[in-house]
Amino acid sequence: MSSNPHNATSQRPVLELKSSSFTVPLLVLNKYDLHLISDQLAFKVQQAPEFFKNSPLIIDLNILVKTTTDLDLKALFDIVRKHKFIPVGIRGGKPEHNTAANELGIPVQSTTQTNRPAPKPQKIETTPVAEQQSDNEKNQTKIITHPIRSGQRVYAHGDLIVLSQVSAGSEIMAEGNIHVYGTLRGRALAGVQGNSGSRIFCSNLQAELVSIDGIYKINDDLNDISPGKPVQLFLKEQNLVIEYL
Amino acid sequence: MARIIVVTSGKGGVGKTTTSAAIAMGLAKRGHKTAVIDFDVGLRNLDLIMGCERRVVYDFINVINEEASLNQALIKDKRCNQLYILPASQTRDKDALTLEGVGKVLDELSKTFKYIVCDSPAGIEKGAHLAMYYADDAFVVTNPEVASVRDSDRMLGILSSKSRRAEQGKDPIKEYLLLSRYSPKRVNLGEMLSVDDVQEILSLHLLGVIPESQSVLNASNSGTPVILDEQSDAGKAYNDIVARYLGEDVPHRFINEEKKGLFSKLFGSK
């Protein structure tokens, strides 16, 4: 046996580096008070413990650095870890924070849209849903006519139209808008490649999570929405707004 | 060409084996040559429910490994000459089942049988995947409680994406809902989901509701598929299900609480 890593010509390589993109919650800190941060984080987690458990998290320091000079990043990371988050990045910090973060093994994310390393995903690995048209066509609208079941994921490079239900435990994502004409019980993420102008339209909103361009609401935030009434969701000044149609 | 039916659920203990035995017997009794296969390697339950556990010589794995022929392994039912049972192995581990091996056995059975009923193990792992992979129809057995409904939904996702039909771009597997262990009384008390609640979540074609019934326990203790107990509510429910599956228009029953007649009110009979 040769030790040449390329010798297994007939087989798949043991590894592939693929570009991908994820939606990661962002923790925006407005005040540098470690106790308060810990308390309020505990409160948030208590509202949806399973949802947040071991969830990755990026900490946004943009506001803090304007009022605080000596930030203890290690203490911050310890707090979020204590609440079962996994810190995977900071953003909006000063150069000294970036250095400190890197020393702690935490990467630095860029804040501005244009600098954001936003590689276009080649192909998202999902429980494939039988599809009616090629997945690779950019900006194509994808139409799904059958129910999307728990455990399934659907990704559309353009708009996504679902004529059936979206079950709890499933996830639909689109780079553009999302329309759901059945009951939406799963997760729906629109504008996933950074399109803050995208919207979600839905005839019966009972979602586990809805998100536009990474700004999201969880089911607990939707308690005031009457089920069965058509709604649209869009971003207004960085807030996710829900309006009856 | 045989029609391959998988009886599946995701969640364990919901009544898959009870259902497999009943519908296989029901189809056979109507004159269709039927084989029922136990995919639950390591547990071997079906032969007990069918009452043929003392006649097992060879099993499904022996056939896959070509240690026995299909004819040697198939057990002919003593009550109905159109029904054959292919038991699972109690001693082998689950890895003995392979996609190719299962395909080969199903192909061979397809030549002479009209229906092949596959009793799936619980879960969504390999055993369950192999049981559903070649299916034409899926009987999704669900109990009226949230965890079971959720698991069925998940199984439906797998049926629509990971079956041979999905992979070859053929017509999808036909999916049917069998709501089992249903108790209208407990539904009315708010302790169980109703048929409508379940349908709201799954939106599936309802093949039938099987009531919670002591007759199921009695039947499995005596090794008789419950469908042969024609007086029992569960037996009737399974008979209806087989009839509907074969295209007969049979009204649904066992959905609403039975109104006690004056006679039984006065004399307290069951």
Ligand SMILES: Nc1ncnc2c1ncn2[C@@H]1O[C@H](COP(=O)(O)OP(=O)(O)OP(=O)(O)O)[C@@H](O)[C@H]1O
């Ligand atoms: N309609 C019913 N009424 C009462 N008891 C039932 C009914 N259906 C099934 N049972 C009981 O529930 C138990 C599980 O049934 P069964 O073995 O058919 O389920 P299963 O889905 O095959 O389980 P597993 O996932 O372990 O294979 C058995 O004890 C059976 O007698």
Ligand SMILES: [Mg+2]
């Ligand atoms: Mg079983």
